[in-house]
Amino acid sequence: MCHQFARLLALIFACLMPLAPVFAGAWLQQEGQGFSATSLTLRRDLAAVRGLSPVQRIPAEFGYYGEYGLHARWTVGVDLNVSRGRSAHALLFARRPLPQLGRANTAVELALGLNQSSEVWAPMQRVTLSYGRGFDTRWRDRALSGWIALDLGHEWRSKGREQTWKLDATVGLNRPGKLAPLLQVETSKTAGAAVSVAVTPSLRVPLARRFGQDAPELVIGFQHKRAETRSLGVKLAIWHRF
Template identity: 70%
Template sequence: MQQENQGFTSTSLTLRQDLVALQGNGDGMRMPTELGFYGEFGLHPRWTVGVDLNVSKRSSAHALIFARHPLSQLGRAQTSVELALGMNQSSEIWAPMQRLTLSYGRSFETQPRDSRLSGWIALDIAHEWRSKGLEQTWKLDMTIGLDRPGKIAPLLQIETSKTAGLPLSLTTTSSLRVPLDRHFGSSAPELVIGLQHKRADTQSLGIKLALWHRF
């Protein structure tokens, strides 16, 4: 959940290359460039709203608006439910799309060798109905990150996706969050640079660049 009157945006670009081509064993499958924008805002202490936009060149796209509401507080952990409504594009045809997500998130703190480390972990399980419900997908995602204010910090994201009739998709992205405060001042964004491995009907390696901004 976002605090009231506070928000977050992420603008991303992902470039991928088929592993077959990278290994020099052929041309491989053409991997589309992927563009994404995600934004959320704390409208009320118990309501966070936002937008989720994504397009894969010559492949697919979606445009969603969502609302998130907290569920139970479990110690230092928080749970929430989110409903997203919008449209998805496949084979150049736009159709209604819905997504229901349950989320679990908590902060953590450790002190290995007298060195204090803090961060967070988030788990999301979602069910998507695309193309008027004809295409249904289950997703399970995990994010682990460290907090190092003013310093470079690591981030790990693991995303799984299973659509009926298609193979399981597994995407792992290892990233570094680079603060840009020296150039932008106190409200500085972060540059996120990641190396991504995706296994679905084919395997690919990619570079993911994102700009995070909190306001």
């Protein structure tokens, strides 16, 4: 996994030019425009899938993310996540651009809200630094464009008693109105716990081709996650620009 992640980081610096993606933290929404993503993830313990242990129930995870361009230099939004019987959070956030690094976009985001742990709600804060860069390249004589993004975040949950570092990477292709691949790698480390890694290759499917690049999209992904247990999952999401 470490070697694969290193290759992903190396690919970032091989990108050629900036190009705004559908959804990434380093880019701000244009004033008066927005984006939303509603997702559902279903997982099953990998050992149970292989028939090596009894089936272990892993709660379904529901998420909603929405952001809106309040100003040319301010994007605001909401981040909701619920893992039934385990945890949840509800955050409001604001994002502001930082100076560009060459041809790459950077931004900082501050989120405030609440998190639930053991059925108790407590204050939660999150700070995220984002890096994003688009690319144009050719593969087998075909022009390809897309983006790569890195998001480094630090969370304080339960009044700061639980602190977590997160590093997420996203690679996607731009193919308006057509099927487009997407790869997400999410890592997190909470004090006193093992590193959690989730790898999710996905396919973006336009739901209404007549709307072109603004068409709502169905995102279908298969996830392998290593945390307290190793699990396989299916992730479904609806992306929508407004």
